[in-house]
Amino acid sequence: MRAANIFVSGLKAGGRLAETTLVRAELFGSLGATGHGHGSDKAVLLGLSGEDPETVDTATAEAQVAQIKAGGKVALLGVHDCEFELTLHRRRTLPFHPNGMIFTALGGEGAVRQRTYYSVGGGFVVDEATGQLKADDTPVAYPFRTGAELLAHGERISDLMMANELAWRSEAEIKAGLLRIWQVMQECVQAGLDTEGTLPGGLKVARRAHAIRKQLESEHFATDPLRVMDWVTLFALAVMRKTRPAGAS
Numbered sequence: 001m002r003a004a005n006i007f008v009s010g011l012k013a014g015g016r017l018a019e020t021t022l023v024r025a026e027l028f029g030s031l032g033a034t035g036h037g038h039g040s041d042k043a044v045l046l047g048l049s050g051e052d053p054e055t056v057d058t059a060t061a062e063a064q065v066a067q068i069k070a071g072g073k074v075a076l077l078g079v080h081d082c083e084f085e086l087t088l089h090r091r092r093t094l095p096f097h098p099n100g101m102i103f104t105a106l107g108g109e110g111a112v113r114q115r116t117y118y119s120v121g122g123g124f125v126v127d128e129a130t131g132q133l134k135a136d137d138t139p140v141a142y143p144f145r146t147g148a149e150l151l152a153h154g155e156r157i158s159d160l161m162m163a164n165e166l167a168w169r170s171e172a173e174i175k176a177g178l179l180r181i182w183q184v185m186q187e188c189v190q191a192g193l194d195t196e197g198t199l200p201g202g203l204k205v206a207r208r209a210h211a212i213r214k215q216l217e218s219e220h221f222a223t224d225p226l227r228v229m230d231w232v233t234l235f236a237l238a239v240m241r242k243t244r245p246a247g248a249s
Contacts, residue, residue: 003117004047029098050077192238209238
C-alpha cells in the first residue's frame with residue numbers, strides 16, 4: 001500500500017497524473033507467491049487510491065476494493081480515474097529483496113513513469129531509483145549486530161535502545177511514537193476479542209479469540225500459575241484477525 005501510494009504521489013509531483021491512462025503493478029517473490037492470501041493485491045489498489053497504512057479505514061477497505069474491481073478502474077489519489085493491471089508473479093524474483101514490486105504508469109505515448117520498490121520489513125519501502133538500497137550507517141551509542149554483542153554492553157536493554165534511538169529522533173518523539181504503537185495494539189486486541197465469525201481471506205478460518213475470552217473469564221478460581229500465559233496467547237490470537245479498527249496503524 002505504501003509503495004503504491006509513493007508511486008502515484010510521484011506522478012502527481014511530476015505533473016504526470018492527468019496523462020496516465022493505465023497503471024501496471026507487478027509483485028514478485030514472496031509478495032507474488034502469497035499476495036492474494038495476504039491481501040497484497042488489495043493493498044496495492046488502496047495505495048493507488050491514495051490510502052496509507054496508518055490512516056486507512058479498515059472497516060470500509062474491503063468495500064472500496066470491491067468497487068474498484070467491479071468498475072475496472074482506480075481513482076489515482078482519489079482524483080483521476082484510470083485502468084489498472086495487477087500481476088502476481090509466483091515464481092519470479094527481483095535481485096535485491098524477495099518483496100519486490102514494479103509500478104508502471106502508461107499514457108498516450110507509452111511509459112510515463114516506472115519505479116521498482118522493495119518492501120524490506122517494518123513497514124519500510126525503498127525505491128531502487130533513488131539508490132537508497134544501503135544499510136543505515138548512522139552512528140549509535142551502543143552498536144551491535146548479535147544478541148551477544150547487545151548483552152556485552154552491560155546496560156539495561158531498554159536504556160540502551162533509548163540511547164540508540166536518540167541518533168534519529170528526540171526522546172519526546174520516541175516516547176510519543178511508542179505510546180501510539182501501544183494504543184493501536186490495545187485497540188487491535190480489543191477489536192479481536194469483540195469480533196466473532198470468520199477471518200477474511202477466503203479460507204473461512206473461524207475466529208477463536210472471542211470464545212476463548214469468554215471461557216477464561218468464566219473460570220474465576222483457576223489456580224494454575226501459568227494461567228497468565230493463556231491470556232498472552234489469547235491476545236496473540238486476537239491480533240491475528242487480519243483487520244484493524246479504523247485509523248489503526
